[in-house]
Amino acid sequence: MASKKSPAKGRQAGVKGRKATAVEAELSLPEAPEVKAIEEDSSPTSLPMPEPEGAPLPAKPVAKAKKTAKADAQEPTGKIESEQAKAAKPRMLSGLSPRPKPSGNPYQPMIATVLEYIRETPNICTLRVRLDALGAMESFEFEPGQVGQLSVFGAGEATFVINSPPSQKDYLQFSVMRTGEVTDAIHRLAAGAKVGVRAPLGNYFPYADWKGRNVFFIGGGIGMAPIRTIMLYLLEHKADYGKISLLYGARSPRDMAYSYELDAWKHNPDLDCTLCIDNPDAEWGERVGLIPTVLKELKPSPENCVAVLCGPPIMIKFTLEALEALGFAPENIFTTLEKRMKCGIGICGRCNIGDRYVCVDGPVFSLKELQGLPPEL
Ligand SMILES: Cc1cc2nc3c(=O)[nH]c(=O)nc-3n(C[C@H](O)[C@H](O)[C@H](O)COP(=O)(O)OP(=O)(O)OC[C@H]3O[C@@H](n4cnc5c(N)ncnc54)[C@H](O)[C@@H]3O)c2cc1C
Numbered sequence: 001m002a003s004k005k006s007p008a009k010g011r012q013a014g015v016k017g018r019k020a021t022a023v024e025a026e027l028s029l030p031e032a033p034e035v036k037a038i039e040e041d042s043s044p045t046s047l048p049m050p051e052p053e054g055a056p057l058p059a060k061p062v063a064k065a066k067k068t069a070k071a072d073a074q075e076p077t078g079k080i081e082s083e084q085a086k087a088a089k090p091r092m093l094s095g096l097s098p099r100p101k102p103s104g105n106p107y108q109p110m111i112a113t114v115l116e117y118i119r120e121t122p123n124i125c126t127l128r129v130r131l132d133a134l135g136a137m138e139s140f141e142f143e144p145g146q147v148g149q150l151s152v153f154g155a156g157e158a159t160f161v162i163n164s165p166p167s168q169k170d171y172l173q174f175s176v177m178r179t180g181e182v183t184d185a186i187h188r189l190a191a192g193a194k195v196g197v198r199a200p201l202g203n204y205f206p207y208a209d210w211k212g213r214n215v216f217f218i219g220g221g222i223g224m225a226p227i228r229t230i231m232l233y234l235l236e237h238k239a240d241y242g243k244i245s246l247l248y249g250a251r252s253p254r255d256m257a258y259s260y261e262l263d264a265w266k267h268n269p270d271l272d273c274t275l276c277i278d279n280p281d282a283e284w285g286e287r288v289g290l291i292p293t294v295l296k297e298l299k300p301s302p303e304n305c306v307a308v309l310c311g312p313p314i315m316i317k318f319t320l321e322a323l324e325a326l327g328f329a330p331e332n333i334f335t336t337l338e339k340r341m342k343c344g345i346g347i348c349g350r351c352n353i354g355d356r357y358v359c360v361d362g363p364v365f366s367l368k369e370l371q372g373l374p375p376e377l
């Protein structure tokens with residue numbers, strides 16, 4: 001093993017001051033990297049942007065943003081947000097979710113502005129976006145694990161988990177791995193760009209059921225995005241939970257997203273944080289090895305413990321095997337599915353697995369629930 005240098009060290013150049021969020025302040029997080037367009041590709045975006053005036057912005061988006069899961073539960077208006085909120089209840093083992101009955105245009109996004117563009121890794125960027133409509137950010141509510149459809153005008157729309165904690169009211173954060181057309185367009189955005197947001201969509205982690213229990217998070221690569229949200233949420237509510245652990249792995253130090261937060265996570269007394277990579281460099285001072293291997297070394301006890309894992313399919317496959325070998329029961333293992341989505345609201349049928357729609361019955365599933373689905377993943 002190399003020197004004890006922190007993995008985050010040396011990667012905080014260009015840090016620029018910004019207002020710390022409640023959870024960041026509590027975790028003593030360092031400031032985020034400077035807002036900037038692109039390090040690899042400095043060309044400004046050539047994507048068409050919507051007109052700042054005349055676009056169908058405030059009225060409906062504000063109304064949509066005001067709808068919340070909790071509010072909707074008490075307000076049976078039959079509007080799309082109510083149905084989405086109902087669909088967002090944890091539904092493990094309890095059958096199909098209610099299918100949305102949208103009113104109005106469910107495909108009309110809220111318009112938002114990119115506040116910050118953070119270059120995380122060579123192929124992952126993070127956008128912090130603020131809903132434009134007056135009061136929309138303040139009234140927007142979501143649950144950890146829910147996703148949004150992010151659109152770049154003229155390029156298309158794709159699904160990403162909202163990875164800021166729900167307590168963050170200044171912006172919504174999305175981390176995006178470049179894989180194709182839309183994600184490439186997102187990577188070419190810069191602060192100030194306009195995007196569309198349809199959110200919140202889908203269900204969420206059943207954290208209420210985890211109270212009093214230990215929670216072991218496992219994030220691989222971009223899979224750290226959904227883990228980040230639920231982990232920050234649980235740390236904000238630490239008194240309700242037992243030991244909270246994180247195993248976060250990536251290919252190499254430069255492939256670790258949120259590098260500017262890792263020191264704070266490592267030193268947070270409420271979090272037992274283990275970092276690992278496959279290919280170390282000379283400065284890497286943490287563990288080396290694939291996530292399933294390191295997991296077996298850590299040997300978390302399944303006693304009164306829930307495991308939550310997100311990452312690429314190959315990592316999920318072998319990590320699930322490792323968790324089961326350690327004695328974790330399928331009902332105590334949770335993950336998210338990234339089956340491709342289109343409408344995001346249970347209409348188009350694009351995301352089905354058997355009789356389940358990932359967009360409304362997921363993306364969060366227990367392993368027990370997945371074992372009951374057809375092998376289409
Ligand atoms: C519930 C959910 C949450 C997600 N959260 C995130 C997130 O937080 N961050 C993130 O970076 N990505 C996330 N994704 C994946 C993201 O939606 C896709 O990478 C994106 O839609 C690709 O769009 P594109 O137009 O750039 O790629 P395309 O041009 O459409 O496709 C490029 C290549 O990627 C493959 N591909 C595209 N989407 C998927 C997918 N969902 N699963 C497997 N292969 C795919 C295609 O088959 C093709 O080979 C999530 C997906 C879902 C369904």
Ligand code: FES
Pocket residue numbers: 340341342343344345346347348349350351352357358359360
């Ligand atoms: S994406 Fe259309 S039904 Fe799920």
